[in-house]
Amino acid sequence: MGQMIVHQREVIRINTSKNCIEYSTNDGRSWHHRANASSSMGNLQDLADNGKEILLTTTKGLFYSTNKGVSWHKRS
Template sequence: MGQIVNFGREMIRINSEKNRIEYSTNGGNSWHSRDSSPNAGKFYSLCVYGNELLACTSKGVYYSKNGGNNWHSRFIGSTAGEFEEITVQGNELLAQTSKGLYYSKNGGISWHRR
C-alpha cells in the first residue's frame, strides 16, 4: 500500500513496489528516491510526528529526522505484534498491529494495548 504525507515543503511517499521512500518538491509531478534501507525492513505506513517521520515497517517502528534520508529504530519489540499502520491522534500515536490497537504517549518508545 502506497502512502503520501506532507513533510515541510516536500511530499513523502512509500513506493511499495520498490520498497523505498520517495519525495517530491513539485506537488507530485515527479518523484525521486530517498531511501531503500534494507535495515528498516518493508515500509507499511508513514506519519509526521513533530519534526520526525515515523514509519511502521516489517521490523517495527522507525524514525527519521531528515525527511527519510536515514532511518533509526524506535521500537522493535514483539510484545505489540507486527506494526501495520501508524497515525497521530492528538498527543498520542496510534498503531494498528497484528495484536490489535496500541497507543504511545512517548513518541513510539513504548506501546500499550488500547
C-alpha cells in the same frame, strides 16, 4: 492510517521487514531504530497521528504511544 506519519517534527514509519518502528529527523534521508514489536503486539500494520499520541494497529489490537513510539500500550 498509513505506514508512515509525521509527528512532532519527526517522520515515523513501520519497517515491515523487521516488524519495528523507525524514525527520521531529516525528512527520510536516514532512518534510526526506535522500537521492536513485542510478541504480544503481533505484526505492525498502520500508524496514525492522534495529536498527543500515536496510534498503531497490529494483528493483535490497537496500541498507543505518548513518547513518539518508544513504548507502546494496548488500548482497551
